[in-house]
Amino acid sequence: MAEPILELAGLQKRFGGLAVTEDVSLRVAPGGIHAIIGPNGAGKTTLIHQISGTLRPDAGRILFGGRDVTALPLQRRARLGLARSFQITCILPGFTVLENAALAVQARSGSSFRFFRPAASETALNRQAMSALEQVGLAGRATTPAGALSHGEKRQLELAIALAMQPRLLLLDEALAGAGPEETERLVTILRGLKGAYTILLVEHDMQAVFALADRISVLVYGRVIATGEPDAIRGNPEVRAAYLGEDDA
Amino acid sequence: MRTRIRESALPLLVLALLAAAPFLGFGEGWAMTLLARAMILAMAAVSLSFILGGAGLISLGHAAMLGFGAYAVVILDDAGITEAAVVVPVAVAAAASFALLTGAVAIRTSGVHFIMITLAFGQMAFFTAASLAGYGGDDGYTLYSRTSLGGTRWLEDRLVFHYACLGLLVLSLLLCRMLLASRFGRVLRAAKESSLRVRAVGFDPYPYRLVAYGIAGGIAGLAGVMLANATEFVAPSYIAWQRSGDLLFMVILGGVGSLHGAVLGALAFVLVEEWLGHITEHWRLIFGPLLILAVLFLRGGLAGLPAQLLGARNRG
Numbered sequence: 001m002a003e004p005i006l007e008l009a010g011l012q013k014r015f016g017g018l019a020v021t022e023d024v025s026l027r028v029a030p031g032g033i034h035a036i037i038g039p040n041g042a043g044k045t046t047l048i049h050q051i052s053g054t055l056r057p058d059a060g061r062i063l064f065g066g067r068d069v070t071a072l073p074l075q076r077r078a079r080l081g082l083a084r085s086f087q088i089t090c091i092l093p094g095f096t097v098l099e100n101a102a103l104a105v106q107a108r109s110g111s112s113f114r115f116f117r118p119a120a121s122e123t124a125l126n127r128q129a130m131s132a133l134e135q136v137g138l139a140g141r142a143t144t145p146a147g148a149l150s151h152g153e154k155r156q157l158e159l160a161i162a163l164a165m166q167p168r169l170l171l172l173d174e175a176l177a178g179a180g181p182e183e184t185e186r187l188v189t190i191l192r193g194l195k196g197a198y199t200i201l202l203v204e205h206d207m208q209a210v211f212a213l214a215d216r217i218s219v220l221v222y223g224r225v226i227a228t229g230e231p232d233a234i235r236g237n238p239e240v241r242a243a244y245l246g247e248d249d250a
Numbered sequence: 251m252r253t254r255i256r257e258s259a260l261p262l263l264v265l266a267l268l269a270a271a272p273f274l275g276f277g278e279g280w281a282m283t284l285l286a287r288a289m290i291l292a293m294a295a296v297s298l299s300f301i302l303g304g305a306g307l308i309s310l311g312h313a314a315m316l317g318f319g320a321y322a323v324v325i326l327d328d329a330g331i332t333e334a335a336v337v338v339p340v341a342v343a344a345a346a347s348f349a350l351l352t353g354a355v356a357i358r359t360s361g362v363h364f365i366m367i368t369l370a371f372g373q374m375a376f377f378t379a380a381s382l383a384g385y386g387g388d389d390g391y392t393l394y395s396r397t398s399l400g401g402t403r404w405l406e407d408r409l410v411f412h413y414a415c416l417g418l419l420v421l422s423l424l425l426c427r428m429l430l431a432s433r434f435g436r437v438l439r440a441a442k443e444s445s446l447r448v449r450a451v452g453f454d455p456y457p458y459r460l461v462a463y464g465i466a467g468g469i470a471g472l473a474g475v476m477l478a479n480a481t482e483f484v485a486p487s488y489i490a491w492q493r494s495g496d497l498l499f500m501v502i503l504g505g506v507g508s509l510h511g512a513v514l515g516a517l518a519f520v521l522v523e524e525w526l527g528h529i530t531e532h533w534r535l536i537f538g539p540l541l542i543l544a545v546l547f548l549r550g551g552l553a554g555l556p557a558q559l560l561g562a563r564n565r566g
Binding site: 052054073074075076078079083084086090091092093094095099102103104106107108111112113114115116117118119120122161164165 | 428429431432433434435436437439440443444446447448449450451452453454457458461
């Protein structure tokens with residue numbers, strides 16, 4: 001295995017007496033899509049929060065690009081190239097679609113302690129923001145206030161913001177959450193288009209989408225990774241079937 | 251483009267009226283004093299609107315910044331220094347420093363906590379001013395003379411003072427508008443909408459908010475210099491929390507979303523207050539409900555009034 005872009009070693013997180021992350025160790029190789037699946041209450045969201053930096057683990061280490069980022073807050077990890085999307089859409093409703101993405105470009109384009117020039121007239125920012133919007137098929141909505149987008153479009157924008165950061169790792173927390181069948185299809189197509197260009201860690205509920213997209217899958221059950229492997233291997237793994245897939249069959 | 255013209259029509263009209271006021275029969279006495287006071291408070295309100303509407307920082311201690319400016323004039327006056335080239339930088343620096351120091355603590359909190367902490371710092375400034383026995387304490391301090399401009403007594407002239415206030419008000423407006431449109435302002439505005447989103451793309455909102463708070467403090471400090479000069483008298487009541495409340499109210503009355511709303515709010519506040527005061531001794535009984543009605547029914551404040559009226563006409 002190549003040098004992992006992200007490595008989790010012995011992560012633990014408890015809320016009171018409840019161990020939500022028991023002991024998670026995981027390596028994510030650069031390139032491709034790595035998915036984390038697991039039944040409700042498996043601790044997927046808590047894990048994502050620890051990886052992105054909104055929650056501090058009680059024990060264990062997080063290495064990003066070989067660097068220990070366990071103690072770094074969200075914004076510092078973002079600067080290092082760790083972009084995340086949110087399960088509950090987190091966009092700036094009062095900003096235009098373009099300005100949402102332009103803010104992310106701005107974050108990696110020199111100092112933002114600039115007081116004179118109107119940011120909206122910075123063509124370099126706008127151009128890169130536009131190209132992120134094009135990647136997710138939102139270019140036509142650039143001047144729309146983000147708050148006026150449909151739910152599916154908001155998910156697309158969420159993705160575009162992450163892409164505008166030109167991340168080394170894209171952390172997608174239930175990118176398909178709440179999307180209808182048509183929207184899901186569109187989002188899956190977009191994600192497939194990103195494959196190869198970005199390393200993606202996908203935490204997802206939608207099994208069909210996961211098996212259609214992922215190169216590797218890790219299964220999280222009760223705060224532990226019980227299996228990691230290629231989709232076919234995971235599908236055939238009896239332990240996984242018992243813990244998770246079996247529920248769907250029943 | 252058309253909406254842009256429509257949006258700036260009202261503030262431009264108001265500023266033009268202020269510029270023409272001395273020639274519209276307001277040239278004498280109390281009316282000019284009143285307008286100067288309104289413009290000075292408008293300047294402070296603009297700076298508050300900058301951090302409130304722009305950065306979401308609801309300060310209930312903004313009058314303290316005004317007070318720092320005013321007391322800088324007092325303290326320098328007492329030392330025999332009245333030159334604007336000294337007074338203005340000292341006053342602005344004092345107010346901005348106070349804002350930065352208190353902001354460094356306050357901005358770590360948010361919501362109600364932020365309001366309470368700014369209130370507490372404001373009251374600290376108030377009681378400190380009241381205990382400055384050498385500068386009049388509770389009774390206040392009467393200035394020996396107005397601040398001089400390069401050794402001249404120009405500011406003593408009613409007309410010059412009027413245009414100085416108007417000029418500074420316009421400058422504050424333009425400065426805040428420029429800041430909000432810049433990269434810096436974009437981070438502020440974004441952090442106001444969603445702090446989480448801003449952090450997730452790689453910004454820590456704290457330093458941006460702190461700098462904005464300092465700038466707002468500096469502008470309010472400058473307004474404080476003008477306020478001291480307008481009345482040639484400074485008292486701790488300038489810093490009292492009621493004054494901070496008034497400023498907050500001017501901003502909300504004018505419309506939180508727009509900087510020029512603060513100007514409209516301040517003018518309306520000062521003029522209506524004065525007008526009612528002439529009609530009846532119990533003017534507060536009328537003023538209070540008026541303000542409540544304004545907040546309830548003026549969506550987007552006074553600045554949003556033209557659009558609201560046009561909308562109603564188009565619908566009707």
